[in-house]
Amino acid sequence: MAIVGAAMVPHPPLVVPAVGRGGERQIEKTARAYAQAARQVADWKPETVVMITPHSVMYHDYLHISPSEGARGDFGRFGASGLSFQVDYDEALVSAVAELARAAGLPAGTEGERDRALDHGFTVPLYFLSEAMGGAFPCRFVRAGLSGLPFSEHYRLGQVIKQAAEQLGRRVVLVASGDLSHYGKEEGPYGLRPEGPEYDRKIMDIMGRAAFDKLLALPPDFCERAGECGQRSFLILAGALDGQKVRAQALSYEGVTGVGYGLALFWPQGPDEGRRFLEKPRAAQSPHVALALRSIAHYLEVGRALPLPGDLPEELTNSRAGAFVTLHKEGRLRGCIGTISPTQSTLGEEIIQNALSAAFKDPRFEPLTKKELPRITCSVDVLGALELIQSKEALDVREYGVIVSRGARRGLLLPNLEGVDTVAEQLAIARQKAGIGPEEPVKLERFRVVRHQ
Secondary structure, rough: OOOEEEEEEEEOOOHHHHOOOOOOHHHHHHHHHHHHHHHHHHHOOOEEEEOOOOOOOOOOOEEEOOOOEEEEEEEHHHOEEEEHHHHHHHHHHHHHHHHHHHHHHEEEEEOOOOEEOOOOHHHHHHHHHHOOOOOOOOEEEEEEOOEOOOOOHHHHHHHHHHHHHHHHHOOOOEEEEEOOOOOOOOOOOOOOOHHHHHHHHHHHHHHHHHHHHHHHHHHHHHHHOOOOOOOOHHHHHHHOOOOEEEEEEEEEEOOOOOOOOOEEHHHHHEHHHOOOOOHOOOOOOHHHHOOOOOOOOHHHHHOOOOOOOOOOOOOHHOOOOOEEEEEEEEEEEEEEEEEOOOOOOHHHHHHHHHHHHHHHHOOOOOOOOOOOHHHHEEEEEEEOOOOOEOOOHOOOOOOOOOEEOOOOOOEEOOOOOOOOOOHHHHHHHHHHOOOOOOOOOOOOEEEOEEEOO
């Protein structure tokens, strides 16, 4: 056997009646959906439930899986210490996951702290499982935490869990515990950010369709601004269903407290090679992006710059312009270097040189390695002519990039950047890059770009 089903669930202690003491009626829809999800988990008759929780031991660069024979937890910190649970861990499955992770070069296993007490990311779903299973657990458990590692590493942990289940012949259900945004309402405990409701809408759509490629593609900085705590849990779930056709059902969503609570169920439906999302080929690239990546790959292979290829379109060989090359890895910036005005004989050579600078000379990052290259995405911004303007009213953060200068100090910011939503933000960042104070008078120039991805 292997993964026979999976569930995405939240973990508000409020939803447990002994904790809520009537307050759980605020999220009654969530409680009903939770009971439905727990009944489905019970109906799958798992030998082992793998519970992913954001509130277990967490390291920046290591995915921790709880060791030992089992653990106990209660709701004492939420005023209901009389409600407690004892679970047995599936030590053989834990060992298999750790061994397979080690063989795959994935930093995951049982090293580190021995976290005996169960956290509420585990005990809240456990409460509903107890109700659905008649008060006893005819299965064992695995508790896995999250990390600061890239999204893809969490997805890979899910793949390893699936592989371990197949190796041992286990009938496994995976439960991904995690709340959505904590910034969903002005009057909520954490306030409102625009990314909060947007994240919740995206996740419920993505998980309701099992569109796990879209889950991997969410920008980490967007997720961070949304204040979520379940993104990496959901990625582990997605990885455990890698290579499978999946039937998904979104059960409910509520954000009445200012924190998003979403539930969904997933039924694997058999092999589907088109759903191996870490192995998907790169999307069709513009010639500009293809040249930038080709330049980096050539340098990694032979240690010198790529000569201008003879198979390029005319725009790259018969024109000159400044250009910025921006690299991302797992959605995070990995390098960005460019030129405001052309420094090379052709635009193609400009891109070749700036790609090498972005990959190997950006002082904010270590030089790019050959191992990283398959996980790098790239964009190339070709700059138009500079235009002197008299005031910020002539700027548009989506349409124009800006250059602020005072004497020899000069700061540039490209247009239409993630997280830069106003002209004021654009100018503040450009001033900061130039080392120009907020009150110092500056010369303003704007420019358009053509972005190639």
